[in-house]
Amino acid sequence: MGLRGESREERLRAWRRRYTRWVMPDETRDQREGASPAARSEAPIRKTERIGDELRGTLPCISCSYELQGLSVAGNCPECGLAVRATILYRVDPHAEAFAPMPHRRLTANLFVVWMLGALVGVALAWAPRAADVVGLMGTRPDVGPLLKGPAIAIGISGLASIVLIRPVVGVRRAHIVMASIAVALYALLVFAVWKYMVEIEPANPSVLLRATSSAEQLHWRLMIEGLILLIILGLRPNARMLALRSLVLRTGRVDRQTMLAMAGALVVAMTGEVIQLFVVGSELISILGVVLVVVGSLFFTLGVASATVDCWRIRRAILTPSPSLRQLLGEPG
Numbered sequence: 491m492g493l494r495g496e497s498r499e500e501r502l503r504a505w506r507r508r509y510t511r512w513v514m515p516d517e518t519r520d521q522r523e524g525a526s527p528a529a530r531s532e533a534p535i536r537k538t539e540r541i542g543d544e545l546r547g548t549l550p551c552i553s554c555s556y557e558l559q560g561l562s563v564a565g566n567c568p569e570c571g572l573a574v575r576a577t578i579l580y581r582v583d584p585h586a587e588a589f590a591p592m593p594h595r596r597l598t599a600n601l602f603v604v605w606m607l608g609a610l611v612g613v614a615l616a617w618a619p620r621a622a623d624v625v626g627l628m629g630t631r632p633d634v635g636p637l638l639k640g641p642a643i644a645i646g647i648s649g650l651a652s653i654v655l656i657r658p659v660v661g662v663r664r665a666h667i668v669m670a671s672i673a674v675a676l677y678a679l680l681v682f683a684v685w686k687y688m689v690e691i692e693p694a695n696p697s698v699l700l701r702a703t704s705s706a707e708q709l710h711w712r713l714m715i716e717g718l719i720l721l722i723i724l725g726l727r728p729n730a731r732m733l734a735l736r737s738l739v740l741r742t743g744r745v746d747r748q749t750m751l752a753m754a755g756a757l758v759v760a761m762t763g764e765v766i767q768l769f770v771v772g773s774e775l776i777s778i779l780g781v782v783l784v785v786v787g788s789l790f791f792t793l794g795v796a797s798a799t800v801d802c803w804r805i806r807r808a809i810l811t812p813s814p815s816l817r818q819l820l821g822e823p824g
């Protein structure tokens with residue numbers, strides 16, 4: 491960023507001087523800079539200067555959330571006594587200035603959440619027939635008919651919001667733009683397939699929980715739906731991860747997850763179960779195994795969508811209130 495006629499190196503050098511001034515003890519610094527005795531005698535003056543280094547950017551204390559702006563970097567939080575430097579070490583993102591610019595910050599952040607929240611609502615509603623099965627085991631099976639249009643509608647909303655993932659920041663790789671565009675287009679097929687399955691095929695032959703009664707038609711449609719979701723996840727993942735990198739917490743592994751890969755894995759398990767039921771006819775034991783794989787895969791997929799929704803919420807916060815860089819905290823160098 492060669493702004494204001496200064497070269498990047500000049501700015502960096504000025505910045506490094508400023509940084510070492512408050513991070514390093516005076517003696518070390520003087521040795522390193524090869525300071526003459528005359529320069530060393532200036533040390534007390536520089537010391538005052540260092541203590542005067544105040545936080546110019548906003549920075550809430552990590553322990554009590556007290557706003558530390560305006561305090562000295564050498565001081566302590568007035569509310570809880572924690573050293574200001576502890577908060578700086580935890581909150582400052584050294585890569586904050588390396589992120590590509592985001593043209594529509596607020597819209598991107600919000601649609602990113604709508605994208606996964608829509609998927610979560612859709613997946614949750616898709617469980618309605620199974621929930622009805624469980625209730626039905628104890629008495630009369632409730633009519634979930636009105637809920638069955640829900641999954642397709644919610645997934646449609648998720649699909650519209652996913653458009654934001656085609657080019658979330660400036661400078662996305664062309665290949666990733668193409669992958670995301672294909673994934674967004676596949677959403678149209680997915681909405682159609684989910685509508686067809688939930689509204690027409692599933693009610694015509696309701697499968698009872700843990701009993702292998704799925705028709706070949708049901709298995710075909712489910713395989714298609716799971717395959718489409720898998721392709722959509724893989725297509726959107728590179729750009730979604732690009733946004734996830736903005737969250738210091740997710741990037742540094744304080745909360746480590748590969749949620750989208752876990753979701754893809756759960757789908758593969760479920761699809762294996764469908765294929766087993768489709769092709770292994772005659773052995774009841776193996777076909778029960780198929781059903782179990784479908785149930786387990788579906789459960790883990792649901793959990794995956796739920797935790798991805800939490801991640802998206804975190805990322806939204808990171809986009810809207812990014813972790814500051816050290817320079818943003820202490821003001822411009824020079």
Ligand SMILES: [Zn+2]
Nearest residue numbers: 551554567570
């Ligand atoms: Zn505090």
